[in-house]
Amino acid sequence: MGNEKDFVKEITNIxxxxxxxxxxxxxxxxxxxxxxxxxxxxxxPYGYAIWENIQNYMDKKFKEHGVKNLSMPVLIPxxxxxxxxxxxxxxxxxxxxxxxxxxxxxxERLCVRPTSExxxxxxxxxxxxxxxxxxxxxxxxxxxxxxxxxxRPFLRSREFxxxxxxxxxxxxxxxxxxxxxxxxxxxDVIENLLAIPVLKGRKTPTxxxxxxxxxxxxxxxxxxxxxxxxxTSHYFGQNFSKPFNIKFQNREGKEEYAYQTSWGSSTRLxxxxxxxxxxxxxxxxxxxxxxxxxxxxxxxxxxxxxxEKAEELYKRLSAKYRIELDTREQYSPGYKFNDWEMRGxxxxxxxxxxxxxxxKCVIVRRDTAEKIxxxxxxxxxxxxxxxxxxxxxxxxxxxxxxxxKTTIAKNMxxxxxxxxxxxxxxxxxxxxxxxxxxxxxxxxxxxxxxIPFKQEHISDTCVCCGKPADKMVMWxxxx
Amino acid sequence: MGNEKDFVKEITNIxxxxxxxxxxxxxxxxxxxxxxxxxxxxxxPYGYAIWENIQNYMDKKFKEHGVKNLSMPVLIPxxxxxxxxxxxxxxxxxxxxxxxxxxxxxxERLCVRPTSExxxxxxxxxxxxxxxxxxxxxxxxxxxxxxxxxxRPFLRSREFxxxxxxxxxxxxxxxxxxxxxxxxxxxDVIENLLAIPVLKGRKTPTxxxxxxxxxxxxxxxxxxxxxxxxxTSHYFGQNFSKPFNIKFQNREGKEEYAYQTSWGSSTRLxxxxxxxxxxxxxxxxxxxxxxxxxxxxxxxxxxxxxxEKAEELYKRLSAKYRIELDTREQYSPGYKFNDWEMRGxxxxxxxxxxxxxxxKCVIVRRDTAEKIxxxxxxxxxxxxxxxxxxxxxxxxxxxxxxxxKTTIAKNMxxxxxxxxxxxxxxxxxxxxxxxxxxxxxxxxxxxxxxIPFKQEHISDTCVCCGKPADKMVMWxxxx
Numbered sequence: 018m019g020n021e022k023d024f025v026k027e028i029t030n031i032x033x034x035x036x037x038x039x040x041x042x043x044x045x046x047x048x049x050x051x052x053x054x055x056x057x058x059x060x061x062p063y064g065y066a067i068w069e070n071i072q073n074y075m076d077k078k079f080k081e082h083g084v085k086n087l088s089m090p091v092l093i094p095x096x097x098x099x100x101x102x103x104x105x106x107x108x109x110x111x112x113x114x115x116x117x118x119x120x121x122x123x124x125e126r127l128c129v130r131p132t133s134e135x136x137x138x139x140x141x142x143x144x145x146x147x148x149x150x151x152x153x154x155x156x157x158x159x160x161x162x163x164x165x166x167x168x169r170p171f172l173r174s175r176e177f178x179x180x181x182x183x184x185x186x187x188x189x190x191x192x193x194x195x196x197x198x199x200x201x202x203x204x205d206v207i208e209n210l211l212a213i214p215v216l217k218g219r220k221t222p223t224x225x226x227x228x229x230x231x232x233x234x235x236x237x238x239x240x241x242x243x244x245x246x247x248x249t250s251h252y253f254g255q256n257f258s259k260p261f262n263i264k265f266q267n268r269e270g271k272e273e274y275a276y277q278t279s280w281g282s283s284t285r286l287x288x289x290x291x292x293x294x295x296x297x298x299x300x301x302x303x304x305x306x307x308x309x310x311x312x313x314x315x316x317x318x319x320x321x322x323x324x325e326k327a328e329e330l331y332k333r334l335s336a337k338y339r340i341e342l343d344t345r346e347q348y349s350p351g352y353k354f355n356d357w358e359m360r361g362x363x364x365x366x367x368x369x370x371x372x373x374x375x376x377k378c379v380i381v382r383r384d385t386a387e388k389i390x391x392x393x394x395x396x397x398x399x400x401x402x403x404x405x406x407x408x409x410x411x412x413x414x415x416x417x418x419x420x421x422k423t424t425i426a427k428n429m430x431x432x433x434x435x436x437x438x439x440x441x442x443x444x445x446x447x448x449x450x451x452x453x454x455x456x457x458x459x460x461x462x463x464x465x466x467x468i469p470f471k472q473e474h475i476s477d478t479c480v481c482c483g484k485p486a487d488k489m490v491m492w493x494x495x496x
Numbered sequence: 497m498g499n500e501k502d503f504v505k506e507i508t509n510i511x512x513x514x515x516x517x518x519x520x521x522x523x524x525x526x527x528x529x530x531x532x533x534x535x536x537x538x539x540x541p542y543g544y545a546i547w548e549n550i551q552n553y554m555d556k557k558f559k560e561h562g563v564k565n566l567s568m569p570v571l572i573p574x575x576x577x578x579x580x581x582x583x584x585x586x587x588x589x590x591x592x593x594x595x596x597x598x599x600x601x602x603x604e605r606l607c608v609r610p611t612s613e614x615x616x617x618x619x620x621x622x623x624x625x626x627x628x629x630x631x632x633x634x635x636x637x638x639x640x641x642x643x644x645x646x647x648r649p650f651l652r653s654r655e656f657x658x659x660x661x662x663x664x665x666x667x668x669x670x671x672x673x674x675x676x677x678x679x680x681x682x683x684d685v686i687e688n689l690l691a692i693p694v695l696k697g698r699k700t701p702t703x704x705x706x707x708x709x710x711x712x713x714x715x716x717x718x719x720x721x722x723x724x725x726x727x728t729s730h731y732f733g734q735n736f737s738k739p740f741n742i743k744f745q746n747r748e749g750k751e752e753y754a755y756q757t758s759w760g761s762s763t764r765l766x767x768x769x770x771x772x773x774x775x776x777x778x779x780x781x782x783x784x785x786x787x788x789x790x791x792x793x794x795x796x797x798x799x800x801x802x803x804e805k806a807e808e809l810y811k812r813l814s815a816k817y818r819i820e821l822d823t824r825e826q827y828s829p830g831y832k833f834n835d836w837e838m839r840g841x842x843x844x845x846x847x848x849x850x851x852x853x854x855x856k857c858v859i860v861r862r863d864t865a866e867k868i869x870x871x872x873x874x875x876x877x878x879x880x881x882x883x884x885x886x887x888x889x890x891x892x893x894x895x896x897x898x899x900x901k902t903t904i905a906k907n908m909x910x911x912x913x914x915x916x917x918x919x920x921x922x923x924x925x926x927x928x929x930x931x932x933x934x935x936x937x938x939x940x941x942x943x944x945x946x947i948p949f950k951q952e953h954i955s956d957t958c959v960c961c962g963k964p965a966d967k968m969v970m971w972x973x974x975x
Contacts, residue, residue: 052619053576054569054606059619062564062634069565085541086548090533091570091608091639091655092592097532113571114596115608118654119643120589127533129570129594129608140531140538149826155541159639160570164598175597176570347628 028359031297035241040170042291046300046360049170056168056175060284063360064171066308067287068178072158074210074305075180075282078202084154084182089136091159092127097135100260104134107227111164113175129162134228134253134279137183138261145275147266148187152195156182171288172245172496179283185263185275189254192276193231196252199280200233203248211286212303212412213237213293214419215247216442216491218467223451226279230254236466236491238415239292242422242440244466244493247289250280288496293415300361301383303411304404309341311380311400312357316350316369326373330366330396337397338404358383363407364400384410423491427476428483429460432492436461440494444473445480447490453481463492507838510776514720519649521770525779525839528649535647535654539763542839543650545787546766547657551637553689553784554659554761557681563633563661568615570638571606576614579739583613586706590643592654608641613707613732613758616662617740624754626745627666631674635661650767651724651975658762664742664754668733671755672710675731678759679712682727690765691782691891692716692772693898694726695921695970697946702930705758709733715945715970717894718771721901721919723945723972726768729759767975772894779840780862782890783883788820790859790879791836795829795848805852809845809875816876817883837862842886843879863889902970906955907962908939911971915940919973923952924959926969932960942971 027045029037043049048064060068076086092115099105112128130136141153158180168174182199186192204215220232229251237247257263258274267273294301304310311334315327324344331342341362343353350367357365365381372378380389380399384407391399422441426432435443443463447453454465457480472489479486506524508516522528527543539547555565571594578584591607609615620632637659647653661678665671683694699711708730716726736742737753746752773780783789790813794806803823810821820841822832829846836844844860851857857875859868863886870878901920905911914922922942926932933944936959951968958965 050619050622052569052615053573054571057569057571059569059615060567062566065566066564068567085545087541087544088539088547088639088657090531090536090538091641092533092536094532111598113594113598113606115592116595117593117605119592119645126596127592136531136538140529143529149824160567162570166598178567345628 028297028299031240031295038295039292042295042300043170048287048291048300051170056165058170058174058176060178063308064287067290067302067306068284070306070308071206071210071286072180075202075206076158078205079156079180079182082154082198082202083152084156086157087155088157088159089130089133089140091130093130093133093136094125094127096125097139098128100135101228101257104228104257108132108163113162113164130159131161131163132279132281133157133181134183134257135261137279138257138263138277141183141185141275142261142263145185145263145265148268151265151275152184152186152191154182154184154195156180169288171284171291177283177285179281181281182279184278185258186278187265187267187276189276192254192278193252196231196233196250196278196280199278200235200248200250203235203250203280203282206282207235207237207247207286207289208412210303210305211290211293212305212408212415213247213289214412214416216419216466216469218469218491220249220467221451221454221465221490223454224465226251228253228256230256234467236493237289237293238419238422238441238493239289239496240295240418241292242418243496244442245285245289245292245496246466247286248280248282251278253277253279292496294411295361298355299359301411302361302363304363304408307361307363308339309357309360309362310339310404311364311366312341312343312362313366313368314343314350314353314357316367316372318344318346320370322373323368323370327368330368330378330393334397334400338400354381364403382407425475426480428480429457432457432463432480433461436463436492436494442466443492444475445490445492446475446478446486447488448479448482448484448486449488450479450482450484453479457481457492461492462494464495466491466493466495507776507778510719510774517774518771521774521779522649527766527770527779530649535644537649537653537655539657542787543766546769546781546785547763549785549787550685550689550765551659554681554685555637557684558635558659558661561633561677561681562631563635565636566634567636567638568609568612568619570609572609572612572615573604573606575604576618577607579614580707580736583707583736587611592641592643609638610640610642611758611760612636612660613662613736614740616758617736617742617756620662620664620754621740621742624664624742624744627747630744630754631663631665631670633661633663633674635659648767650763650770656762656764658760660760661758663757664737665757666744666746666755668755671733671757672731675710675712675729675757675759678757679714679727679729682714682729682759682761685761686714686716686726686765686768687891689782689784690769690772691784691887691894692726692768693891693895695898695945695948697948697970699728699946700930700933700944700969702933703944705730707732707735709735713946715972716768716772717898717901717920717972718768718975719774719897720771721897722975723921724764724768724771724975725945726765727759727761730757732756732758771975773890774840777834778838780890781840781842783842783887786840786842787818788836788839788841789818789883790843790845791820791822791841792845792847793822793829793832793836795846797823797825799849801852802847802849806847809847809857809872813876813879817879833860843882861886904954905959908936908960911936911942911959912940915942915971915973921945922971923954924969924971925954925957925965926967927958927961927963927965928967929958929961929963932958936960936971940971941973943974945970945972945974
């Protein structure tokens with residue numbers, strides 16, 4: 018199991034090879050593992066506990082917005098997938114098909130859901146009859162499959178866990194409003210729970226969800242300056258309700274097609290946490306989602322009363338916090354310090370014979386490495402304060418990164434220079450032409466992140482073609 | 497939308513056709529619905545909320561027993577499924593195969609998991625190294641597919657939601673003990689949450705899980721006297737750890753194969769609740785899992801102050817209970833009473849002008865139809881009392897049914913007579929020969945439910961062959 022040096026050596030330097038650093042963390046911190054099924058991961062208990070913490074918070078928020086959970090079939094018949102033209106074009110190439118069931122070739126093949134607009138739409142058409150039934154605000158927590166060619170744990174994997182909300186409304190206005198409301202839920206979760214600032218805006222038509230009238234996004238910036246789309250919310254208008262026949266009798270007694278939204282976020286958020294906060298010592302978890310908020314490491318555990326005192330603290334703190342007590346005898350305290358730092362635990366509590374004598378313990382912050390002496394009587398209060406400080410500090414660090422890595426470009430020369438030197442978000446004017454997006458991508462590898470809600474006037478012309486432009490767009494290389 | 501009579505007519509009489517009554521309830525109470533995918537259901541929000549209440553309670557219990565959640569791939573390569581001989585024979589005939597992914601024929605076909613022993617075993621073999629790592633107590637909440645020929649919502653459907661726990665241990669004794677511990681968790685959930693008494697015991701070898709050394713079960717009895725297996729817990733010994741190579745270095749420094757368990761329960765429990773408690777007025781939900789514990793129905797809602805008072809009560813009670821307020825203007829109070837009874841809401845609270853004047857309201861129990869006048873000031877306390885009484889009464893009714901429907905048979909004549917007249921559990925002695933089980937099934941349609949933990953001596957000979965017998969077995973026709 019080795020000494021301190023060996024231990025740190027096992028993780029690639031974050032500045033040298035960020036991609037390898039990332040997979041090192043995923044594997045060593047036991048967040049996930051590769052399986053015998055190519056492109057499929059197993060999310061291990063430590064990683065899954067992060068997901069549970071995200072789920073608990075998000076699900077409560079959804080319910081505050083009137084959402085109810087349900088469950089739809091995992092398999093979708095081919096004819097349903099084909100009903101909305103753009104949708105099938107977007108998803109058909111990357112689905113997995115079930116062709117045999119119960120020993121027999123199926124008459125119609127069934128795809129494992131890549132997303133469930135089609136099946137929700139079918140059921141909504143069956144259930145809906147009057148405006149009095151509306152709105153339907155339903156969500157499911159489930160697995161989906163997308164047969165990606167290149168995969169990476171959490172970020173892009175053939176199976177992932179997510180939630181997909183699907184709503185239908187009486188009016189376009191209500192549906193549009195709700196689309197943005199749910200985007201705000203994502204922003205809340207990502208900023209307040211995951212301690213990652215978001216950039217909110219609307220996707221350009223090229224980057225829209227297949228079949229949507231408008232796609233809104235929350236974008237985040239990772240340690241290496243690449244962007245990661247962390248959640249999206251779509252307004253469909255009547256694009257699905259027409260082919261799927263989702264009709265209701267409106268207040269005037271006339272038949273009308275419903276107005277629809279959908280919104281999704283996934284275990285990708287765990288990837289965002291790893292890449293936004295991690296450092297050369299390993300994973301760094303925001304206290305609000307850390308499966309272990311503080312680990313108690315007894316020092317000189319063989320000395321009389323040390324283990325007992327540690328156990329007493331463990332019991333006391335467990336009433337209020339998610340606590341681990343590390344009494345493993347085969348490891349030195351030094352090894353344990355490194356181990357828990359690598360696993361991203363926000364706070365370490367050291368307690369040894371001298372501490373006990375003085376009625377104190379030492380709290381060590383994962384984010385700053387600061388050591389703080391705390392009277393045992395004040396431990397609960399202090400721990401709470403310190404966890405809050407860590408949560409805030411982690412957010413601030415990311416916020417500062419966004420500020421430092423957001424640059425303005427008025428022409429392609431500036432664009433290329435900025436992104437090559439600095440990565441990050443490039444802020445430009447854009448004429449609205451998809452060809453300019455394509456050209457920018459070819460030249461720089463960057464894609465439009467979004468048309469931010471907060472618009473600024475950078476210049477009068479498109480960064481790419483020089484034609485008149487009135488939209489400000491954020492660009493960036495992406496995960 | 498009709499009047500009271502029309503409404504009740506829509507549900508088949510429970511004594512005339514229990515099977516049709518069951519599907520009527522599932523559909524009318526909006527617990528689930530059929531979909532465009534044959535044999536697959538959608539669990540609607542009202543049904544799913546029951547599942548969430550079961551999950552919350554059960555998941556907490558699991559965690560008290562040291563269980564951690566994780567996520568394993570939904571697809572399993574054919575070669576993995578084939579590794580344990582009995583297991584593949586049991587499951588291969590009813591799996592669904594993915595043969596195409598991302599537009600290409602797969603080199604090896606992948607089955608959608610019918611259960612995940614094989615994939616857990618593969619990962620456990622990868623992760624495990626020393627006795628210090630043990631035990632692993634992991635569980636996943638997920639969907640599984642079994643290509644059943646005849647399907648019924650919740651009871652037998654091609655896809656269902658469940659939890660599957662998989663553990664490995666250092667010794668056989670520890671694993672065996674844990675197998676029974678988890679069976680007790682199921683018994684707790686089913687008796688205390690679902691208000692259904694269970695019969696605990698061991699399955700006969702014929703009825704064991706494919707690949708298990710021992711299968712334990714909690715059996716329940718439905719309204720019509722048929723049995724329903726509500727949860728099972730399996731001890732595998734080293735049956736999987738050997739072919740899957742799940743080895744560890746034991747305390748003596750030698751390599752040893754781990755001892756394994758698995759245990760599962762599913763959305764079938766919702767079917768059990770429907771069939772154990774329902775009556776001719778519809779669904780009847782135990783308060784502890786009811787998505788709506790009490791519904792407030794204002795009477796003479798147009799009169800001044802009624803709606804306001806109802807809203808005030810709704811706010812007050814919502815702080816502590818799951819409450820619905822029915823202010824729909826298109827329906828009469830009478831219609832609403834029937835509607836909520838049919839949906840199984842344990843308590844209805846009626847409030848009208850005269851009640852308000854008297855500072856009272858009327859509580860109506862779903863289980864007994866009893867009307868109770870309650871002072872508004874005491875509402876929280878009274879509601880709590882009444883919900884507890886209902887929960888207990890529902891359990892008692894089921895308990896009484898089990899007592900009335902459990903009969904003794906010393907020979908096949910008695911067996912046939914009892915089961916034809918009374919359904920229920922038939923208690924007999926059994927010699928241990930699988931041929932007797934087969935014969936009993938042919939003659940009576942009954943299968944062995946289990947060898948109950950609580951054994952009694954009924955007679956000296958097997959009910960079927962008359963040979964010496966020392967095991968008491970419970971039999972019954974099953975769902």
